[in-house]
Amino acid sequence: MHSRHNHSSPISLHTSTNRTLFVKILWAFLWLCVIGVVLLTSSGCSLFEYIQRKATQGNINGDNWYVQKIVIDNKETFYAPQVLAANAKQRLAAIDSNSSYDEKSRLKEIAQIDEVATLNFDTQQGRISGQSGCGSYFSSYAWSDREHIELSNGSSTRKLCSPGEIVRFEFRFIRDLEGSFKVIQKSKDHLILEGKEMTIYLYRDLSSPQA
Numbered sequence: 109m110h111s112r113h114n115h116s117s118p119i120s121l122h123t124s125t126n127r128t129l130f131v132k133i134l135w136a137f138l139w140l141c142v143i144g145v146v147l148l149t150s151s152g153c154s155l156f157e158y159i160q161r162k163a164t165q166g167n168i169n170g171d172n173w174y175v176q177k178i179v180i181d182n183k184e185t186f187y188a189p190q191v192l193a194a195n196a197k198q199r200l201a202a203i204d205s206n207s208s209y210d211e212k213s214r215l216k217e218i219a220q221i222d223e224v225a226t227l228n229f230d231t232q233q234g235r236i237s238g239q240s241g242c243g244s245y246f247s248s249y250a251w252s253d254r255e256h257i258e259l260s261n262g263s264s265t266r267k268l269c270s271p272g273e274i275v276r277f278e279f280r281f282i283r284d285l286e287g288s289f290k291v292i293q294k295s296k297d298h299l300i301l302e303g304k305e306m307t308i309y310l311y312r313d314l315s316s317p318q319a
Contacts, residue, residue, distance in 0.1 A: 165251040165254065166251055166253070166254040166255055166256075166257075166291055168229060168231075168291060168293065168299065169293060169296045170229075170296060170299070170312060171228060171229045171230070171231065172226070172228045172229075172312070173226065173227045173228065173229075173299060173310040173311065173312060174188070174190065174224065174225065174226055174227075174310065174311055174312065174314055175188040175225035175226065175227055175238075175281070175308060175309070175310060176188060176191055176309040176310060176311050177191060177309050178277070178280060178281050178284075178306050178307065178308050178309070179306070179307045179309075180280055180284065180305065180306055181305060182307075184280075186276060186277040186280050186281070187273075187277065188224070188225035188241075188277060189221045189222075189223040189224060189225055189241050189273075189274050189277065190221070190223070190224045190225065190314070192218050192221055192273050192274070192277075193218060193219055193220070193221040193222070195218075196215045196216075196218035196219035196221075197219045199215055200212070200215050200216065200219055203215070217270075217271055218271060218273065221271070221274065223239070223241050223242060223269070223274060224239055224314070225238070225239055225240060225241055225277070225278075225281070226238035226239045227308070227310055229249075234248055234249055234250055235247065235248055235249065236249050236259070240264060240266075240277075240278045240281050240282055241269065241274045241275070241277055241278035241281075242266065242267050242268070242269035242274060242275075242278060243264055243265045243266040243267055243278060243282075244264065244265050245262065245263065245264035245265070245282055245285065246262065246263060246264075247259045247260065247261060247262030247263075247285060247286070248260050248261045248262075252288065255290055255291060256288050256289065256290050256291065257288070257289055257291060257301075258287070258288050258289075259285060259286050259287060259288075259289065260286060262282075262285055262286055264282045266278065266282075280306070281306075281308075284303065284305045284306035285306070287303055287304060287305075288303065288304065289301040289302060289303045289308070290302040290303075296312070297311060297312045297313060298310065298311055298312075299311075
């Protein structure tokens with residue numbers, strides 16, 4: 109007599125292994141979903157809220173900027189220290205021998221300015237900060253819609269410095285650095301923040317501080 113042996117089909121074993129692997133992957137995926145929901149719920153946040161918040165925010169191409177000038181009430185223009193210095197150097201180079209001694213001395217004083225006005229965005233913390241001339245400043249900011257940011261809770265440090273052009277620029281810049289500003293960016297190298305009282309012109313290339 110011949111004994112009978114039960115031999116499983118190779119196809120059946122392969123199918124059973126695939127089914128088991130699929131079930132394990134499915135369970136792992138479900139557990140990840142559950143953990144994700146718990147984490148989102150416990151933090152008081154949801155994916156929908158995150159997407160909605162991002163949809164109402166604008167975008168600024170670049171975090172670190174130099175201030176070129178500010179315009180107050182569409183009337184008065186105050187140039188940043190580095191722009192004042194660059195302009196004075198150009199005027200000195202083109203000045204003629206008939207210019208007065210006082211004019212030359214004044215231009216030489218302004219040309220020696222080494223202060224720089226900057227404005228930097230910290231997108232993670234929702235803050236701006238920078239150098240205002242002789243001092244420094246910071247402020248919180250938040251997008252109110254896709255075109256406007258709101259500046260608040262600002263503070264600054266100031267110290268005596270000269271010439272008077274820097275002092276006047278710094279005073280007006282810090283005084284009006286609050287409230288709503290429209291963000292206008294027509295290129296990656298130039299940015300405008302247009303407020304009710306003050307418009308700030310920014311640029312990225314320090315080697316060309318144009319007036």
